[in-house]
Amino acid sequence: MGDFNTLTDIVRVAKSNLDKGDWDYLVGAADTEASLRRNRAALDSWTFLPRILRDVSDVKTATQMLGQTLRIPxxxxxxxxxxxxxxxxxxxxxxxxxDFGVLQILSSSCMPDFETVAQEVPGPRIYQLYLSGDQAWLDDQIERTINSGYIGFCLTADTQVYSRRERDIMKGYVPMQARMATGTMLDQTGVNYQSTMNWDTVAHIKEKFDIPLVVKGVMHPDDAKQCVEAGVDVVYVSNHGGRQLDHTVACIDALPAVVEAVAGRVPVVVDGGFMRGADVIKGLCLGATAVGMGRFEALAAAAGGAPAILRGLSILEREIQISLALTGVSDIADLHPGLLHRGQPQGASHALSAFPLLEEGY
Ligand SMILES: Cc1cc2nc3c(=O)[nH]c(=O)nc-3n(C[C@H](O)[C@H](O)[C@H](O)COP(=O)(O)O)c2cc1C
Structure with missing residues (x-):
């Protein structure tokens, strides 16, 4: 995959490899797509206030989460x-x-299933499950998750009902996740189990199972606090990349209050609009332990499968190292909010506005 010299190259090739249905499913979001644009606009509005004349000859980008070393955060x-x-x-x-040394959270609505993936690729991994059965079904799924060697279990709390994604609706494109929300998540009595999920579900999992629990989709600091009190092991700030509730606060803007509420008791992860190394550094400055990069992952997958994802991660690592050094910090553990200054985004924000050269025909 030496062909890719930049992340922009990866996005360009991803677009040319996908048909319109798959492309719109990847880049699209809910309703007016305002949450998606706001994620990106907020990231673009954080600017760096760098420090100088510090030795940055050996920058450290590794961090720890759930007992694992992540090569980059x-x-x-x-x-x-x-x-x-x-x-x-x-x-x-x-x-x-x-191969690279980061953690994947595998979705229950993708192929192959979680047990097959665990057999095919050994290594630490987290499993994210959409509920499509009763408590006995859930218990069985978690037992199988543990038996397959997963090091964490993730509940996505921002998808209790499936949103309206107009790009998909207009073309009759039905991804597996939507089929699950309207199909197998309903049992014969018509129960949509994902919509019944509540704090008792969290309490039940924590009481019965010895596997770290990630709650993804936290936006409100009170929910973050309740997560920690309920024993949740990772608080994950996310608006699902703008694909669920439209008009939410941008994730990076929700992050500081969540970090304050969590008060260092568990790691905080954030996602939503993060595409470049500098974006990752901004998330860490505002208190995240690690940053999720959904469309980045999907675009790299579309550009060339595992080798392109690996190449994308290597380019991203280089961007992170350079941004770190140029902010005058030699270890990601030393990033802090004082390195950021709120400014104005410089142009229109959208799913791909982190790649402005595409608009110039590169
Ligand atoms: C194509 C696509 C499919 C997704 N499917 C899931 C899913 O099955 N489960 C889930 O919790 N989040 C899902 N998400 C949300 C991502 O996990 C992540 O929260 C989001 O992509 C972050 O925003 P970003 O794409 O701007 O990085 C999906 C996102 C995309 C782009």
């Missing part, structure tokens, strides 16, 4: 129907994550 979040972007689906992402 990045997670590959759950991507439903990732097999639409690369035929090996979740296995391709698993392979790249293992």
């Amino acid at each position: 990045v997670l590959l979040p759950p991507i439903g129907s990732v097999q639409a972007f690369t035929e090996d689906g979740g296995t391709a992402v698993a392979q790249a994550a293992a």
Whole structure:
């Protein structure tokens, strides 16, 4: 995959590899797509106030989460129907994550299933499950998750009902995640189990199972506090990349209050609009332990499967190292809010505005 010299190259090739249905599913969001644009606009409005004349000859980008070393502070979040972007689906992402040294969170609405991925690619991984059965079903799924060697279990709390994504609706495009929300998540009595999920579900999992629990989709500091009190092991700030509730606060803007509420008791992860190394540094400055990069992962998968994801992560690592050095910091652990200054975004924000050269025809 030496062909890719920049992340812009990866995005350009991803677009040329996908048909319109899969492309719109990847870049699209809910309703007016305002949450998606706001994620990016807020990231663009944070500017650096760098320090100088500090020795940055050896920058450190590794961090620890759930007992694992992440080579860079990045997670590959759950991507439903990732097999639409690369035929090996979740296995391709698993392979790249293992080869590079970051954690993948595998979605229950992608192929192959979590047990097959675990057999095909050994290594630490988190499993994200959409509920499509009763408590006995859930218990069985978690037992199988533990038996398959997953090091964490993730509930996505921002998807209790499936949103309206107009790009998909207008073309009759039905991804696996939507089929699950309207199909198998309903049992014969018509129960949509995902919509019944509540704090008792969290309490039940924590009481019964010895596996770290990630709650993804936290936006409000009170929910973050309640997560910690309920024993949740990772608080994950996310608006699902703008694909669920429209008009939310940008994730990076929700982050500081969540970090304050969590008060260092558990790691905080954030995603939503993060595409470049500098974006990752901004998330860490505002208190995140790691940053999830969903469309980044999906675009790289579409550009060339596991090798392109691996190459994308290497380019991203270089961007992170350079941004770190140029802010005058030699270890990501030393990043802090004082390195940021709120400014104005410089142009229109959208799913791909982190790649402005595309608009110039590169
Ligand atoms: C194509 C696609 C499919 C997704 N499927 C899931 C999913 O199955 N489960 C989940 O929790 N989040 C899912 N997400 C949300 C991502 O995990 C992540 O929260 C989001 O992509 C972050 O925003 P970003 O794309 O701007 O990085 C999906 C996102 C995309 C782009």
